[in-house]
Amino acid sequence: MNFDLTNDQKMLQEEVRKFAQTELAPLAPEIDKSGEFPWPNIKKMAQMGLLGVIVPEQYGGSGFDFVSLAIAVEEISRACASTGVIVAVNNSLTAYPILQFGSEDQKKRYLPPLCNGEKVGAFGLTEPNAGSDVAAMESTARLEGDCYVLNGTKRFITNAGEAGTFVVFAYTNKELKHKGISAFIVERDTPGFSLGKHEDLMGIRATANCELIFEDVKIPKENLLGKEGDGFKICMNTLDVSRIDIGAQAVGIAQAALDEAIKYSKERKAFGKPICNFGMIQSMIAEMASEIQAARLLVHYAGFCKDKGMQRFSKESAMSKYYASNIAVDVARKAVQIHGGYGYSRDYAVERLYRDAKILELYEGTSEVQKIVIARELTR
Amino acid sequence: MATILAVIEHRQGVIRDITFELLTLGRKLAEKNNAQLIGVLLGHDTQSLAESLRTHVHRLLVADHEVFSDFNGETYQQSLATIVKKESPFLTLVGNTAFGIDFAPSLATQLGFPFTTDCIGVEMVDGRIRVTRQLYDGKMDAHVQLAESTSYVLTVRSGICPAEQGGLSAEVEKIESPVVSQPDHKRFIEYIEAVVGDVDITKADVVVGVGRGIKEQANLPLVEDFAKAIGGVVACSRPIVDANWLPKDRQVGSSGKTVKPKLYIAIGISGAFQHIAGMKNSDTIIAINKDSNAPIFNEADYGIVDDLFKVLPALKNKILEIKK
Amino acid sequence: MDLIVCIKRVPQTAEAEVKIDASGKDIVRDRLTFDMNEADSYALEAAILLKEKFGGTITAISLGTADAEDTLRIALAKGADNAIRIKAEEFAQLDGFKTAALLKEVIKDITFDAIFTGCMATDDSYYQVGPVLAELLGVGHATLVSKVEVADGKAQVNRELEGGLIEHLEMSLPAVFAVQTGINEPRYASLIAIRRAAGKEIRVVGREEISIELKSNSTLEGLFLPPVGKRAEILSGSTDEISTKAATIIKEKGLI
Numbered sequence: 001m002n003f004d005l006t007n008d009q010k011m012l013q014e015e016v017r018k019f020a021q022t023e024l025a026p027l028a029p030e031i032d033k034s035g036e037f038p039w040p041n042i043k044k045m046a047q048m049g050l051l052g053v054i055v056p057e058q059y060g061g062s063g064f065d066f067v068s069l070a071i072a073v074e075e076i077s078r079a080c081a082s083t084g085v086i087v088a089v090n091n092s093l094t095a096y097p098i099l100q101f102g103s104e105d106q107k108k109r110y111l112p113p114l115c116n117g118e119k120v121g122a123f124g125l126t127e128p129n130a131g132s133d134v135a136a137m138e139s140t141a142r143l144e145g146d147c148y149v150l151n152g153t154k155r156f157i158t159n160a161g162e163a164g165t166f167v168v169f170a171y172t173n174k175e176l177k178h179k180g181i182s183a184f185i186v187e188r189d190t191p192g193f194s195l196g197k198h199e200d201l202m203g204i205r206a207t208a209n210c211e212l213i214f215e216d217v218k219i220p221k222e223n224l225l226g227k228e229g230d231g232f233k234i235c236m237n238t239l240d241v242s243r244i245d246i247g248a249q250a251v252g253i254a255q256a257a258l259d260e261a262i263k264y265s266k267e268r269k270a271f272g273k274p275i276c277n278f279g280m281i282q283s284m285i286a287e288m289a290s291e292i293q294a295a296r297l298l299v300h301y302a303g304f305c306k307d308k309g310m311q312r313f314s315k316e317s318a319m320s321k322y323y324a325s326n327i328a329v330d331v332a333r334k335a336v337q338i339h340g341g342y343g344y345s346r347d348y349a350v351e352r353l354y355r356d357a358k359i360l361e362l363y364e365g366t367s368e369v370q371k372i373v374i375a376r377e378l379t380r
Numbered sequence: 381m382a383t384i385l386a387v388i389e390h391r392q393g394v395i396r397d398i399t400f401e402l403l404t405l406g407r408k409l410a411e412k413n414n415a416q417l418i419g420v421l422l423g424h425d426t427q428s429l430a431e432s433l434r435t436h437v438h439r440l441l442v443a444d445h446e447v448f449s450d451f452n453g454e455t456y457q458q459s460l461a462t463i464v465k466k467e468s469p470f471l472t473l474v475g476n477t478a479f480g481i482d483f484a485p486s487l488a489t490q491l492g493f494p495f496t497t498d499c500i501g502v503e504m505v506d507g508r509i510r511v512t513r514q515l516y517d518g519k520m521d522a523h524v525q526l527a528e529s530t531s532y533v534l535t536v537r538s539g540i541c542p543a544e545q546g547g548l549s550a551e552v553e554k555i556e557s558p559v560v561s562q563p564d565h566k567r568f569i570e571y572i573e574a575v576v577g578d579v580d581i582t583k584a585d586v587v588v589g590v591g592r593g594i595k596e597q598a599n600l601p602l603v604e605d606f607a608k609a610i611g612g613v614v615a616c617s618r619p620i621v622d623a624n625w626l627p628k629d630r631q632v633g634s635s636g637k638t639v640k641p642k643l644y645i646a647i648g649i650s651g652a653f654q655h656i657a658g659m660k661n662s663d664t665i666i667a668i669n670k671d672s673n674a675p676i677f678n679e680a681d682y683g684i685v686d687d688l689f690k691v692l693p694a695l696k697n698k699i700l701e702i703k704k
Numbered sequence: 705m706d707l708i709v710c711i712k713r714v715p716q717t718a719e720a721e722v723k724i725d726a727s728g729k730d731i732v733r734d735r736l737t738f739d740m741n742e743a744d745s746y747a748l749e750a751a752i753l754l755k756e757k758f759g760g761t762i763t764a765i766s767l768g769t770a771d772a773e774d775t776l777r778i779a780l781a782k783g784a785d786n787a788i789r790i791k792a793e794e795f796a797q798l799d800g801f802k803t804a805a806l807l808k809e810v811i812k813d814i815t816f817d818a819i820f821t822g823c824m825a826t827d828d829s830y831y832q833v834g835p836v837l838a839e840l841l842g843v844g845h846a847t848l849v850s851k852v853e854v855a856d857g858k859a860q861v862n863r864e865l866e867g868g869l870i871e872h873l874e875m876s877l878p879a880v881f882a883v884q885t886g887i888n889e890p891r892y893a894s895l896i897a898i899r900r901a902a903g904k905e906i907r908v909v910g911r912e913e914i915s916i917e918l919k920s921n922s923t924l925e926g927l928f929l930p931p932v933g934k935r936a937e938i939l940s941g942s943t944d945e946i947s948t949k950a951a952t953i954i955k956e957k958g959l960i
Contacts, residue, residue, distance in 0.1 A: 008902035011777055012895060018739070019892045026596030049895035062895035267670060347689055391865070451871070454844065476831070478865040482847045485832045486839035489801070494921040497800070497831045514930070516715070516731060517826050519722040523925040535831075565844025567874040569860075574868030586959060592719070610960060622886030628868060635848075635864050635884070643959050650718070664957055666950060667936060673721075675930065682953060683936035690943045698951035702960055 003297075005071070012064065013071050019048060020079035028080035031206035032352050037162045038083055038206055045083075046117025050076070051090050055099060060112035066241065067303035070248035074296070077252030078259075081356035082206035084252055088245035089158045090114060094121025097167050097238045098185065101226040110165055110185055119164030123242075124154040124186070124212050125235060132369045134235065135178045139170035139214065147218040148172070148184065153196065154212040156363070161198055161208030164188045168212070169235055172228045181231030185223045192217035203355035240314050241306060243321035243364055247299040250324035250360045251292060257328075257335035257353045258288045264339050264348075281338055288331045295324035315377035322370035325360035332357040382415040385469035387460065388422075388433060389479045391451060392571070395429055398475035400543035402536055403436040405502065406473050407546065410438070413504050418467060419550070422459055422557075424449045436546035441467075445557035450571075453482035454563035461490055462558035469531060471509065476535035478635075488533035494526040495533035500540045509534070518652055518675055538634070539657055577629035579613050586612030587641040589632055589659065590620060593648015593669060593688055597625045602692055603647060609696045609703075615639065617655045633658035648688050651676030668692070705760040705817040705854065707751040709784065710807055710837070711744040713768050713775040714827040728926045740775050743822025747883045749890040750852060751820045752783035758854065760817070761785040765810060767803055768792045773906050780901035781893035791910035797920040800832030805918045807833070808840040810909055816878055818859070823848050823882040834882030845880040846873060850887045 005013065024041055031038050045051055053069040055061020064072075069091055077084025095114050098106055113119040130136040139152025150170055160166075166186040173180035186193060196211030226234055262285060265276035275281050298320040305313035332354040336343035343350045361367045386406040389396040406417040419437035421430055424446050433440055441463065447455055460483070464472055472487075474480040476498045488495030494509075500521070501512030509526040511534060526532055581587055588607040594600065600614075607614045614630065621631045632639055633655040644662035648669060649655060656679050659665070667680035668688050677683045684691055715736040723732045740748070751762050764779035766772040767790040776787040790806050792798060798806075811819070819841075821834040831847065838845030850870065851862035854877070863871040864884050893901070939949045954960055 006902070007777065008899050010774060011781065011893070011898045011902055014739075014774065015778060015781070015893050015898060026598065030596075030598050044892075047894065048892050053895060057896060063899060064895060347687075391869075396866075452873075453846070478848050478863060478871075481831045482835070482845075482863070485800070486835040486845065489804075489836045489839040495801070496922050498829055510925075513829070515828055515927070516717040516722050518930070519717055520724070520731065520927045521930045522927050525923045525925055527919065527921055527923070565876050565879060566846070569872040569874055571865075572862070572870035572872055574870070610954070618886070631868070634866055636868055638867065643954065643957060664953075665936075666953070672938075677936045677938070678930075678932055678934065680936035682950065683938045684946050684950060685938055686943060686946060691947060694943050694947035695950055698947045699954065699960055702951055702955050 008064070009068050009071055012068055013075060016048075016050070016072050016075040019044075020075045024076060024083050025079035028082070029349070029352065031080070031082060035205045037208045038080075038086070039162070041083060042086065042120065043117045045087065046115065049115070050087055051117055052095055052111065052115030053091050055095050055111050055115050059099070059107050060115035061095070065303070065307040066244060067300055067307055070244055070299050070303045073245045073248040074252040074255070074299075077249040078256045081249065081253050081353070082204045084249045085158055085204055085207055086120065088242065088249055089123060090121045092242035092245050093123035093238060094165060094167055096241050097183065097225060097234050100237065101183070101230065101234050102185075103222075105222065106185060106225070114165055120159050120162055121165045121167070122157050122159040122163035123238070124157055124160075124166050124168035126154060126156050128153060128155045132366060134232065135181070137169065137171065137181070139168070140174065141170040141172050141182060141184065141219070143172070143221070146221050148221065148224065150184065150186070150214045150217040150219055152214050156199060156209060157212055158207045158209055158363075160210035160212055161195060163208070166212070167225065168214075169231045176229060178232040179229050181235070182228050183225040183231040183234045184219050185225055186217070186219055190217050190219065201359070203352070203357070203359050236314070239364060240317045243317045243370070244299060244302045244306065246360060246364050247295065247302065247320035247324035250321075250328035250357070251296045251299055253353055253357050253360070254288070254292045254295065254324070254328040254331040257332045257350055257357070258285070258292060260348070260350050260353070261285065261288065261335040261338045264342075275338070284334045284338060288334055291327035291331060295320070295327050298323055315374050318365070318370040318373040321364065322367055322374065325367060328357045328360050382413060383418050383467060383469040384410050384415050384471045384473065385418045385420060385464060385467060386437070386473040387420050387456075387475075387480070388429075389475050389477060390421075390423060390426070390429055391479070393429075395432060396475070396477070396479070397543065398477055398538045399433075400436065401538060401541045402473050402475055403433070403546065404544045405536060405541040407436070407548075408541075409471065409502065409504065415470070418469065420460065420463055422448045422456060430552050434550045434552070435548050437550045438548055439553060440550040441553050441555050443555050443557040445560060447557060447559055447561065450568040451479060452563065452566055452568045454566045455559050457483040457487045457490065458563065459558040460487055463555070464491060464531070471531070472533045474533065474535045476537045480535045484533055484535045491531070491533070493531045493533050494529045496524060496526060497535045499534050499536050502534060502536065514653065537653065539653070539660065575629060577627050579630070581613050581615045581630060581632065582637050582639050584613040584639075585642045586610055586645070587615050587632070587639050587643070587659070587662070588612045588645045588647060589615045589617065589649055589655075590647045591617040591649030591655070592619045593650075594620070597623070599689070600625060602689070606692050606696045609699050610645075612641075612643070612645070617649050617652070646676050646680065647692065649676055650674045651679060705754055705758045706815055707754060707760060707762045708811060708814065708816045708819040709744070709748045709751045709762060709764050709779065710819065710821040710833065711748060711764055711766050711775060711779055712741045712822070712825050713738050713766065713772045714741045714825055717826065724927045724929075729924055731927065738771065738775075740778065741822050741825045741827075743824060743883060743885050745890040746885055746887050747820035747822050747881070748779055748782060748784070749888045750881070750883055751818075752891070753888065754818070754852070754854060755783060763788065763814060763816075765790065765807060767798065767806055776906055777901045777904070778893055780904050781897040782891055787904070787906045789906055789908050790914070791908060794911045795918075797923060799920045799922045800828070800830035801836055802918050802920040804833045804836035804840060806914060807837050809914045809916070809918075811837070811841065818852075818878055819880040821880065821882045823884050831882075834880050838880035841880070843878045843880060844875050845882065846875060847882040849881045849883045852881055
């Protein structure tokens with residue numbers, strides 16, 4: 001049993017924290033208001049190697065493990081939740097499935113631009129009528145000669161408005177149910193592929209969340225990821241990995257909310273003394289801090305399971321995402337509560353953090369879906 | 381008789397303020413310890429400078445040589461090493477300035493004397509020197525005892541001992557210049573004047589100084605709007621210049637400009653002594669800072685302990701109302 | 705060019721609450737974050753820029769406890785080639801002089817063209833280590849350095865004086881440069897570089913290697929909170945009331 005981070009993880013944490021607090025945090029309120037995708041910071045993160053944390057060096061990445069990615073995503077999200085999810089999606093929802101299921105040619109072609117900031121990645125799974133129920137998707141891809149012809153619409157896609165490389169799921173054979181789903185690498189400039197509605201979201205507002213519209217989009221056969229019918233497996237395996245990062249994002253947002261709450265409670269006076277001296281406030285701070293630490297350990301443990309090569313870690317990953325999302329919303333709520341009326345004002349960071357936190361319970365599988373995954377693993 | 385030696389700091393033909401502060405401190409220490417204060421002036425064509433120093437010291441040693449035409453830390457160190465050895469003062473005082481720190485620590489090392497830097501208080505206790513220094517970004521003071529010795533070297537922060545009239549009448553004692561040629565390691569080339577920008581903060585009646593508390597560059601317009609409303613100019617502390625948020629010519633402090641406006645409003649400035657040095661002589665100082673323990677409140681006439689992001693817009697509106 | 709950079713890991717106190725510990729001689733450190741001293745990070749960057757231009761090596765040295773190795777590793781990741789830690793835990797009363805003397809004991813066996821240090825550390829604000837180290841090594845030095853350019857074996861050096869004035873010097877090498885903050889843009893270490901640096905060996909030097917007795921100049925007797933000066937009159941009330949009071953004061957002074 002050893003809870004220590006390795007030397008490189010400690011260094012990564014220290015350096016990413018410094019980078020995030022110096023370069024990202026100051027922009028967080030601004031891009032929350034404007035919704036502007038933070039390209040300048042994405043280029044800086046590319047230089048540091050944060051866009052391909054888990055991608056091996058030979059494909060232009062940094063070659064770290066999944067615990068390290070979780071540490072990086074936590075620190076980035078602590079400074080800016082929008083930037084946190086942009087990095088998480090690039091790493092674990094785009095680069096990871098290509099790395100894990102792609103051919104050597106696909107890896108060589110698509111991973112370097114995702115790592116060096118030339119292109120940002122996105123994950124096209126959710127549809128207007130298919131969220132938790134993945135098999136309800138309506139997108140189809142039929143083989144015509146050397147190409148698959150893709151039709152359908154994807155909704156609520158993070159990074160979509162600015163992304164260059166998409167991992168997209170569609171039925172190649174509807175009759176086989178989920179075993180008929182396939183995954184494709186789709187490039188932004190493919191004819192017939194357009195962007196639909198830009199979502200005006202409650203939180204993580206700078207994530208270029210957009211609808212994807214595919215109208216007879218011809219995708220070369222060599223862009224099929226894995227084999228025909230592998231889509232569902234790729235999707236589930238990828239989500240197992242990416243949920244760890246959403247857990248990490250949750251820990252980062254919660255930590256930021258706690259930081260703000262502690263600072264405010266020491267500055268704000270009521271009845272002649274700083275409010276941090278009051279039992280009610282202390283109780284909240286103690287709960288928040290304990291929950292954050294528990295969530296962080298769950299996240300690191302899930303990453304550890306992946307890193308040590310466990311084949312099935314759906315339960316661990318779902319637990320970390322479920323618990324961390326849950327407490328992040330609660331911690332942010334308490335942080336607002338500690339701020340009183342000021343916490344409801346856009347002048348204070350906790351207002352943004354509370355909005356940012358809510359998405360955690362919704363995307364990459366709602367909390368309800370996580371519970372299903374956990375319970376199924378326990379009862380099968 | 382025991383002696384204290386003080387090194388006269390001058391630049392471009394003008395004696396620096398620190399010199400008179402140092403001489404005042406030196407006289408006080410000399411009086412208490414029954415000692416004489418010796419001023420050492422190294423320069424070239426310094427008759428008028430020497431004249432203005434005579435009332436401040438018991439003895440004034442002047443080495444006049446073209447090698448001292450411009451400041452060179454190495455020339456100073458070698459010359460002072462010779463003079464200090466000859467005069468054997470029990471204490472040598474130097475300003476903790478760009479001038480002083482370039483030669484004092486190495487001079488003391490060369491001579492093998494205990495020394496310390498940036499003192500804000502100096503006292504003699506049983507023949508030993510005990511100083512007060514500031515640590516941890518000025519948030520702590522410390523008493524420091526120097527090792528036992530027959531002679532010490534200290535650099536003293538500017539502004540800690542206000543200059544007083546001397547009332548003495550030393551004769552100028554001309555001495556041979558201990559050094560007559562440019563040194564081995566270092567050659568003075570030139571002074572480069574600071575770039576003059578569009579705004580001269582030293583000429584404004586109202587200066588609005590902004591510091592780290594502004595958090596990010598994007599918040600600067602808030603301060604600019606406020607300054608415009610009150611009819612002032614925006615200045616800043618060093619971290620703002622280090623971050624490239626404002627140009628160097630807006631920096632107030634020891635390595636920037638010294639301002640003496642009618643009103644100085646310090647916004648989100650904690651009050652590092654380097655900044656204080658540049659604005660403490662303002663007629664009225666108002667400080668806005670969230671941290672009630674910020675050192676700036678020890679300098680300000682009026683303090684506002686509140687969130688600057690709330691106060692600035694409110695105060696701006698009040699000022700605009702009054703102006704109407 | 706073979707360069708040496710002296711770095712120190714210091715508590716970040718600029719925006720933190722600082723309290724005196726039970727000994728009365730130190731501050732409470734467990735709640736503070738630690739990082740490379742600000743001026744030292746500019747010193748390191750200045751050295752890296754020279755190395756990028758002229759080639760050569762950078763040796764980073766830190767006098768500190770085991771934690772300082774984390775900071776040295778960051779220096780390795782940013783561009784230093786070797787790192788040495790002098791075990792602070794084995795030496796007492798580390799003032800600026802003794803720090804420089806210990807650094808000298810290690811550096812005297814290394815060939816170098818220039819040494820970079822920060823002009824001061826934010827924890828003890830000595831302004832001493834660079835110039836004293838130079839004196840002990842018998843080389844030239846410049847403090848408050850804002851620019852170093854090397855050509856034909858000489859360094860063109862700018863020093864930052866009061867009032868924004870710059871002193872331009874020509875210096876021979878080797879020399880020690882104690883640099884000011886804000887003179888360049890310290891880079892972040894890339895993740896790849898971090899991974900490579902994490903495994904690098906850091907040479908650790910202690911009493912065994914430096915056996916000669918080094919004296920210190922001074923003893924810290926105790927810390928105390930700075931006395932409150934004239935103290936501002938604090939305007940109290942709601943934001944609105946405070947603003948009214950402040951505006952009235954400004955008006956009474958005839959400034960609006």
